[in-house]
Amino acid sequence: AQSVTQLGSHVSVSEGALVLLRCNYSSSVPPYLFWYVQYPNQGLQLLLKYTSAATLVKGINGFEAEFKKSETSFHLTKPSAHMSDAAEYFCAVSGASNTGKLIFGQGTTLQVKP
Amino acid sequence: GAGVSQSPRYKVAKRGQDVALRCDPISGHVSLFWYQQALGQGPEFLTYFQNEAQLDKSGLPSDRFFAERPEGSVSTLKIQRTQQEDSAVYLCASSLRGQDYGYTFGSGTRLTVV
Numbered sequence: 282a283q284s285v286t287q288l289g290s291h292v293s294v295s296e297g298a299l300v301l302l303r304c305n306y307s308s309s310v311p312p313y314l315f316w317y318v319q320y321p322n323q324g325l326q327l328l329l330k331y332t333s334a335a336t337l338v339k340g341i342n343g344f345e346a347e348f349k350k351s352e353t354s355f356h357l358t359k360p361s362a363h364m365s366d367a368a369e370y371f372c373a374v375s376g377a378s379n380t381g382k383l384i385f386g387q388g389t390t391l392q393v394k395p
Numbered sequence: 396g397a398g399v400s401q402s403p404r405y406k407v408a409k410r411g412q413d414v415a416l417r418c419d420p421i422s423g424h425v426s427l428f429w430y431q432q433a434l435g436q437g438p439e440f441l442t443y444f445q446n447e448a449q450l451d452k453s454g455l456p457s458d459r460f461f462a463e464r465p466e467g468s469v470s471t472l473k474i475q476r477t478q479q480e481d482s483a484v485y486l487c488a489s490s491l492r493g494q495d496y497g498y499t500f501g502s503g504t505r506l507t508v509v
Contacts, residue, residue, distance in 0.1 A: 313496055315496065323503075324502045324503055325438070325486070326500070327498065330496060376440075380426075380445075380450065380451060380494070381443065381490060381495075381496055382428070382440050382443060383438075383440065385430075385438045387436060388436070
């Protein structure tokens with residue numbers, strides 16, 4: 282069965298510091314993996330996705346993530362945090378039936394301190 | 396319009412009342428998904444349409460929940476006899492093809508049952 286675990290419901294970093302948001306997945310089939318960002322009272326916006334091409338995926342706003350099959354991980358990083366990065370981040374894995382259905386993690390709230 | 400439009404943005408319902416939530420997807424998008432996001436949680440899949448066909452309704456939590464997309468465009472999620480546990484944000488997403496995972500999410504409808 283497909284599942285996602287996001288380690289750490291809240292992460293706090295200083296402005297300019299490295300951002301690392303952790304995601305581990307479980308999948309019975311080769312997965313597609315996604316990171317979404319959600320700002321208050323808004324829908325989800327796709328940051329990046331892994332669809333079995335390059336294992337290092339670059340997304341918008343300077344974010345990137347690396348697919349590590351051996352560790353079943355897809356951690357999200359950004360070298361230098363901006364205040365505008367403060368938001369809720371969700372990792373997601375594709376459903377086994379490949380209909381487009383996504384299974385989301387519980388989310389990680391990123392706080393950026395000045 | 397350019398994005399996925401959901402209405403109303405906010406809905407307060409008295410327990411036992413029926414509600415209808417509307418999603419207007421991007422024109423030409425074949426696939427449409429509904430997700431439920433409880434407070435502090437990640438979105439959870441409810442149902443999926445390909446054109447007017449409801450291909451997966453495995454996530455609907457009870458027979459009080461019903462979704463339709465009669466002409467393959469606008470979709471309505473109906474909840475009968477609302478309960479407090481139905482309070483959540485209901486997100487709609489559409490994509491050109493479900494399998495491309497190229498979702499665009501709407502801003503959601505926040506339902507509060509009192």
